[in-house]
Amino acid sequence: MTTILGITGSLRRASTNTGLLRALAEMAPAHVKMDIADLHGIPMFNEDDEAATGKPESVKALDARIRAADGIVIACPEYNFSVPGVLKNATDWLSRGGSPFRWKRVGIVGAGGGQFVGTARAQYHFRQNLQALQAITMPRPEVFVNHNEEKFDAQGNLTDAETRRYLAKWLESFLEWVETRP
Numbered sequence: 001m002t003t004i005l006g007i008t009g010s011l012r013r014a015s016t017n018t019g020l021l022r023a024l025a026e027m028a029p030a031h032v033k034m035d036i037a038d039l040h041g042i043p044m045f046n047e048d049d050e051a052a053t054g055k056p057e058s059v060k061a062l063d064a065r066i067r068a069a070d071g072i073v074i075a076c077p078e079y080n081f082s083v084p085g086v087l088k089n090a091t092d093w094l095s096r097g098g099s100p101f102r103w104k105r106v107g108i109v110g111a112g113g114g115q116f117v118g119t120a121r122a123q124y125h126f127r128q129n130l131q132a133l134q135a136i137t138m139p140r141p142e143v144f145v146n147h148n149e150e151k152f153d154a155q156g157n158l159t160d161a162e163t164r165r166y167l168a169k170w171l172e173s174f175l176e177w178v179e180t181r182p
């Protein structure tokens with residue numbers, strides 16, 4: 001059994017990035033268990049709060065889920081050409097006192113609106129953050145879904161057949177990379 005944890009960087013109910021993770025979980029082969037975590041309940045990082053009360057339970061729970069997984073997939077939306085604050089904030093908490101990402105295999109995917117570069121700018125900034133957390137990020141293939149308004153339904157489910165095919169191939173590569181650890 002291979003365990004994969006998907007983490008979505010969007011808090012939106014109908015998030016297309018969460019939809020990408022749901023699609024991956026649906027496609028996963030029988031020997032793979034893929035769960036999805038979101039970042040609801042993680043407060044803004046403040047060193048004074050950390051000194052007073054330590055890590056919040058929400059951060060400790062996410063930390064434990066990351067440690068328990070064989071591989072992590074992070075769906076990274078793009079806000080203002082970079083990583084959304086909620087995702088960056090979560091990594092700041094997780095980086096404290098020993099990163100759960102240390103030597104962990106991490107794949108990054110993302111979906112964005114319009115004809116833009118499908119979260120590429122955000123993903124490349126996020127790779128840099130993950131470097132600080134000692135994660136091992138998969139170099140490629142990459143997933144940059146653009147025109148998400150045409151490829152997902154109103155609930156954020158991935159409906160575009162070509163994108164689903166591409167994602168299935170990406171998942172195959174990701175699982176091979178996690179399971180064989182070259």
Ligand SMILES: Cc1cc2nc3c(=O)[nH]c(=O)nc-3n(C[C@H](O)[C@H](O)[C@H](O)COP(=O)(O)O)c2cc1C
Pocket residue numbers: 010011012014015016017018077078079080081082111112113116117118119148
């Ligand atoms: C504050 C804000 C900034 C955004 N900036 C960008 C951007 O720089 N590039 C981009 O491709 N999309 C941008 N978008 C559009 C998001 O990519 C789009 O809303 C996407 O659906 C968000 O992901 P989600 O569906 O998972 O919530 C922005 C959206 C918001 C709310």
